[in-house]
Amino acid sequence: MFLQQIVNGISLGSIYALMALGYTMVYGIIRLINFAHGDVFMLGAFIGFALSTRFSFSFFPALLMSMAACAAIGMGIERIAYRPLRESSRIAALITAIGVSLFIEYTMMYFVGARVRAYTPLLPSSIYTFRGVIFSFQQIVIIATTVALMLLLNFIVLKTKRGKAMRAVAADMDAAQLMGIDINKTISFTFLLGSALAGAAGVLVGIYYNSINPLMGSMLGMKAFIAAVFGGIGSIPGAMLGGLGIGIIETMVAGYANSMYRDAAVFLFLIIILIIKPTGLLGSSSGEKV
């Protein structure tokens, strides 16, 4: 039973981790909590749904197209809503982010309705048993996709020129600009990466839970945001660790204590972590983060 709960926790945590990366990268680079991130995730789920039902796309094309579309949407949001406010107060940008989030949610609700719909079965739902632990093919795909995307992200951030630029802008925007780094391009690129991951998470969640609706991004987005803070906002390994951590804590509380206290326990852990280590598990205390 314990191993089963670990499997449950890791699958849930992988999704939180994919989402948390988007929050943490954007925060790391422009110190903005992008509340619209959860809604980009929701759009990703709906785009995958539309592609697979209308144009009968299979899993990988639907996943890639949805990631591409979400990347474009994320960059668009940054260009239209956040860039004009880059020099204004942080609270103005934050309120704008909430506005964008509500705008996306209720625009989608206008077009697709509030009802819950079932997802297209893009992956076979075969079940495997290994030493009494049950896991599904979908769980394997989710974990594998998450690991692959994280490795890719790590490579981009650590080994490419673009990634170096991102790290430079995150460390000191003015100095980076003086060194000839195109700030706008770098920030756009950050949104591109984060939103593509959100799009992938959207399709994976749609398949895994077989249920999508226009408000699905708000609760999941908040949990992912907590995961990012838990792991240390601004830190990419922290987001991965935070996502998995929150997923496993939730599962363990629901599995061994009372399912009613699941969400309360998550917040309690967050508070404890922030009291002991205000920057989160892997957050650095440099600069003015958190």
Next chain:
Amino acid sequence: MPILFWLRSPKTTRARYFDTSKGEKMKRTKNVLAMLLAIALVLCSCGGGNTADTGPIKIGVNYELSGAVASYGIDSVRGIQMAIDEINAAGGIKGRTVELVIYDNTSEPAEATSLAAKLMEQDNVVACLGPATSGSFKATIPSAQSNKVPVISASATADKEVTVDANGNVNEYVFRICFTDSFQGVTMANFSANTLNAQNAVIFMDSASDYAKGLAESYRATFEALGGNIVAEEAYVAGDTDFRAVLTKIKATNPEVMFIPGYYEEAGLIIAQAREQGIDIPILGADGFDSPTLADLAGKEALTDVFFSNHYSSLDESQSVQDFIAAFKAANNDVAPNAFEALGYDLGNFIADCVSRAATIDGEGVKNAIAETTNFVGVTGSFSIGADHNPVKAVVVIELNNGEQVGAQRVEVSQ
């Protein structure tokens, strides 16, 4: 900052199955206004026209024909109209035709109050049918009591303060012909213990709705009284999607049945994930399962050995049900009737039956006839009106196999 997120919980978009519990406070102020309006109407219309003994018998129909739960009202009225048309075609009641006075309460309780007053005081109806939802139906109770005209609902299933007020007194002019929410819990507990012969049950409930809480409570009490054990009681919140952790825990308790009081949005996912985790026991639910979306969410294969209670099933083989289905299909482009249409049809026939038995054709006479009803035969089951003005009625338990309804049986339980 996360607090801002809480402000838009997805719960606000969920429609209560039979009850649109809107802001209680606002409703109350609206009710007061509506009552004032009703009083004004009484003063204006004093001594309004007497009911002639030869003219048509007027029956008020006060339903949600537009607004949030319009489909409940429209379907109910379609059933009522069909029943009344049949009665008029057969010569009416005691040589008099039945005339329906139909108003739209726009799914607003305050509007339901003023329409009830209008029907009773200006249109001089002998009884009012509807509204469909508990919230709006409750709003018509004061008018019924003060005008001494009975109101009857076919689908207001809320447990509290409908036919019996907060102090436990029966509202003399208020009746319903459907079972209450918690009665479904009683029925499913009997079904678990007697039909499925289960000893150990788990309850996995929606902790965010009164409907689910009422069901869980009555299921637990009844199942334990029948000698069963509730081995685990778990909860989820409407909008959750991941139930695997709790299901893994439930599996370890080795239950024989799982009861899920809640709505199909989550129940569908719970069933899918339970089957994936290898939980092969029968899964039970109530009328919140009644949606075609349940099969989409759970997947057809998972929906095997699933049972839920409902008012009516098209699979019922009794002659009256099959005749009703055939007649309904003939009149409605071959579409099979749903539960609301069946309940509406029963309500139309029921009121006609009561009027024909009434000593005097007025509110008082019809009220007495309703209260004395025994063994009325309807498509949603035969029933008598009990002392608490609720019907003593069998619940239909529908069995799903591979996503399809394969069986329906009436489970008789004393209420």
